[in-house]
Amino acid sequence: MPELPEVETTVRGLAKVLQGRRIDRVEARRPDLRRALPDDLGQRLTGARVIALRRRAKYGLVDTDRGDTLVFHLGMSGHWRIDPGEIGKHDHFLIETDEGRRLALNDARRFGSLDLVRTDELGEWPPFKALGPEPLDMTPEELKRRLAGRSAAIKLLLLDQGIIAGLGNIYVCEALYRAGIHPTRAGRSVSRERLNRLVLAIHDVLAEAIAAGGSTLRDFASPGGELGYFSKAFAVYDREGLACACGGTVKRIVQGGRSTFYCPSCQH
Numbered sequence: 214m215p216e217l218p219e220v221e222t223t224v225r226g227l228a229k230v231l232q233g234r235r236i237d238r239v240e241a242r243r244p245d246l247r248r249a250l251p252d253d254l255g256q257r258l259t260g261a262r263v264i265a266l267r268r269r270a271k272y273g274l275v276d277t278d279r280g281d282t283l284v285f286h287l288g289m290s291g292h293w294r295i296d297p298g299e300i301g302k303h304d305h306f307l308i309e310t311d312e313g314r315r316l317a318l319n320d321a322r323r324f325g326s327l328d329l330v331r332t333d334e335l336g337e338w339p340p341f342k343a344l345g346p347e348p349l350d351m352t353p354e355e356l357k358r359r360l361a362g363r364s365a366a367i368k369l370l371l372l373d374q375g376i377i378a379g380l381g382n383i384y385v386c387e388a389l390y391r392a393g394i395h396p397t398r399a400g401r402s403v404s405r406e407r408l409n410r411l412v413l414a415i416h417d418v419l420a421e422a423i424a425a426g427g428s429t430l431r432d433f434a435s436p437g438g439e440l441g442y443f444s445k446a447f448a449v450y451d452r453e454g455l456a457c458a459c460g461g462t463v464k465r466i467v468q469g470g471r472s473t474f475y476c477p478s479c480q481h
Contacts, residue, residue: 215271215287215291215292216271216379216380216381216382216383216384217268217270217271217348217379217380217381217384217419218384218419218422218423218425218426219287220268220271220272220273220287220379221268221423222423222426223273223287223292223293224266224267224268224273224274225266226293226295227266227273227275227293227295227316228266230295230310230312230314230316231263231266231275231308231310231316232263232265232266233262233263233264234262234263234310234311234312234314235260235261235262235263235310235311236258236259236260236261236262236263236277236308236309236310236311237259237260237309237310237311238259238307238308238309239254239255239258239259239306239307239308239309240255240306240307241254241255241305241306242300242304242305242306242307243305245323246288246291246305246320246323246324246325246326246327247286247288247323247324247325247326248326250306250327251327251328251329253329254327254329257279257281257329258277258281258283258308258329261277261278261279261281262277262278263275263276263277264276264277264278268379269335269341269344269347269378269379270341270344270347270374270378270379271286271287271379271381272284272285272286272340272341273285273286273287274335276332280331280332280333281329281330281331281332282329282330282331282332282335283327283328283329284326284327284328284329284330284335284338285318285325285326285327285328286325286326287320287325288320288322288323288324288325288326289322289324289325290320290321290322290324290325291318291319291320291324291325292318292319292320293316293317293318293319294316294317294318294319295314295315295316296314296315297315297317300317301317301319303319303320303321304317304318304319305318305319305320305323306318306327343374343375344374344375344378345359345373345374345375345376345377345378346377346378347377347378347379348377348378348379348380348415348416348419349415349416349419349420351377351412351415351416352412353405353408353409353411353412356377356408356411356412357405357408359376359377360376360400360401360403360408361401362401363399363400363401364399364400364401365399365400366396366397366398366399366400366468367389367394367395367396367397367398367399367400367403368385368386368389368396368397368468368469368473369468369469370400371385371388371389372385372469372471377415380415382450382471382472382473383447383450384415384418384419384422386449386450386473386474386475387414387418387447387448387449387450388411388414388415388418389411389414389475389480390448390449390475390476390479390480391410391414391417391418391448392407392410392411392413392414393407393410393479393480393481394407394410394411394480394481395475395477395480395481396466396468396473396475396480397466397468398481421446425446448476449463449474449475449476450474451472451474452474453465453474457476457478457479459476459478459479460478461476461477461478461479462476462477462478463475463476464476464477
């Protein structure tokens with residue numbers, strides 16, 4: 214599933230085509246993705262001007278001058294295509310701008326979503342209401358407060374979107390490795406010194422992944438078709454049985470139904 218860096222890369226790619234442009238035409242080529250598309254999607258978007266593009270957690274946001282925000286989630290296989298030569302069977306939603314540019318939301322598995330929400334009501338929109346702070350805004354003090362009294366494994370707590378919004382499996386594994394924290398350690402037992410290292414590691418690994426265009430996993434590519442290359446920098450993720458830089462061996466366990474990769478020699 215595309216994670217925060219992939220969504221950020223997508224938003225930045227879309228901004229090059231949509232920022233400041235008027236939407237001349239939209240076409241919903243099916244009535245639903247993971248759930249039904251809003252009935253008035255075309256009416257509210259056609260003729261609107263895009264005034265901002267941004268991200269919240271793993272959602273992309275397209276703000277218009279009509280006070281609406283198009284909210285998209287890429288699900289498992291979704292990605293936007295810019296100026297596709299041909300429209301394929303998995304291009305389920307199209308946007309055309311006043312410049313004659315075309316965007317297609319392609320989602321073979323249809324686990325993604327499209328919603329249209331009043332911009333001033335986004336904070337109360339159910340999927341956003343319970344979200345924690347953005348990981349790039351997280352401080353050690355805030356993380357310590359949110360982990361206080363929590364006996365669950367630190368790996369699972371970092372994946373809890375109510376604690377931190379937007380972190381996913383790949384980057385949690387990599388951040389815990391950089392911070393030297395064992396993924397099964399209870400959240401409440403992580404010392405302040407380690408939390409300092411962890412927050413810095415989260416910031417660094419996300420920033421590096423965004424700069425690299427995300428990670429190319431399965432179907433993900435940026436809207437321009439470029440592949441992300443951060444996967445080449447993975448220290449532990451998907452490296453079970455391979456050597457760690459310390460000389461140890463990367464291991465894999467399952468937590469909450471997700472694979473966790475870590476180095477038992479480095480992480481305690």
